[in-house]
């Protein structure tokens with residue numbers, strides 16, 4: 001990243017206070033400043049259109065009113081980059097449409113020893129239907145994970161339950177997604193994407209459930225954000241010690257495979273800032289399943305995130321095209337980077353398919 005001459009850039013950020021506290025570290029402000037990028041807080045109490053001007057608006061705020069504000073801002077400042085587009089982010093607010101995109105990626109060439117997909121899942125909208133549901137007829141069997149259909153960042157949207165039998169089903173509060181629980185050795189891979197940069201970290205996950213034990217388990221088990229910790233626990237040092245697995249036992253998925261999936265998702269969704277969670281299906285071995293995609297995740301947990309994000313801002317701010325080209329991907333990975341070319345997927349997605357209704 002070259003140091004620019006003269007010109008300074010203004011990056012406005014609109015974030016909830018929790019996100020702001022974790023992401024906007026002094027270290028990030030300083031690294032960005034050094035590269036002539038000023039990070040400026042957007043006051044959410046004042047109309048966006050009265051603030052700035054910003055070269056780039058970075059945001060993770062939900063709701064129609066904010067979208068309206070962004071539209072007005074774009075109309076007044078057509079050259080300002082809005083990262084990312086609210087329409088593209090919206091797709092991640094529904095756990096069916098979120099994973100639909102993975103199934104649309106098709107085969108990734110050059111990876112004949114590994115495959116990827118998503119777990120079987122259905123959306124259920126009605127409490128009676130869920131209580132009476134015959135899972136087998138839907139191609140599912142116990143245990144299943146019940147996830148709120150809506151993934152809007154609220155605490156409620158992270159409340160999951162592992163459902164072992166019919167008793168557990170009757171306690172669910174639709175709309176929910178029932179997703180096949182896949183044994184994966186208690187390890188999850190979180191793949192962080194920042195534009196062209198891709199980083200994979202290993203975290204603890206739910207332990208495997210054996211068929212023999214299934215009969216003895218009570219209806220369901222509730223949990224929330226197992227691979228994450230609450231704010232109090234999340235001082236940066238202790239976080240790594242507690243959650244990052246350095247067990248040396250679980251092999252990472254091939255990095256160039258993850259980079260190709262990241263690149264495909266980035267192009268298909270038209271998003272530049274997201275992460276996706278991957279588990280390895282222990283029944284099959286080299287089959288990986290994407291189970292969750294999150295917009296603007298906890299980047300501050302990545303060592304060196306200040307440089308990664310600053311380089312990203314610099315790249316998009318100095319790129320003439322507003323859509324920033326999504327057609328190349330460099331790995332910021334610890335391992336064998338070099339990504340073979342994937343067919344470039346259209347930025348514009350197909351008309352949203354209806355979630356499966358029961």
Ligand SMILES: Nc1ncnc2c1ncn2[C@@H]1O[C@H](COP(=O)(O)OP(=O)(O)OP(=O)(O)O)[C@@H](O)[C@H]1O
Nearest residue numbers: 119145158179180181182205206225227291292294
């Ligand atoms: N299909 C599955 N099979 C096995 N374990 C799963 C499955 N889906 C989710 N899990 C486990 O449950 C956890 C929570 O699920 P998920 O990632 O979908 O929730 P979330 O609240 O959206 O998470 P995040 O905090 O990453 O946004 C995962 O991290 C993983 O440990």
Ligand SMILES: O=P(O)(O)O[C@H]1[C@H](OP(=O)(O)O)[C@@H](OP(=O)(O)O)[C@@H](O)[C@@H](O)[C@@H]1OP(=O)(O)O
Nearest residue numbers: 018019022152153154228294295296297298299
């Ligand atoms: O809390 P953190 O900053 O660490 O980030 C988490 C983020 O919360 P925040 O956006 O409120 O901060 C979550 O967003 P919502 O689904 O709740 O919108 C989700 O993206 C998690 O996956 C992130 O954790 P990670 O996946 O990186 O472990």
Ligand SMILES: [Mg+2]
Nearest residue numbers: 277291292293
């Ligand atoms: Mg997750």
Ligand SMILES: [Mg+2]
Nearest residue numbers: 151292293294
């Ligand atoms: Mg999530």
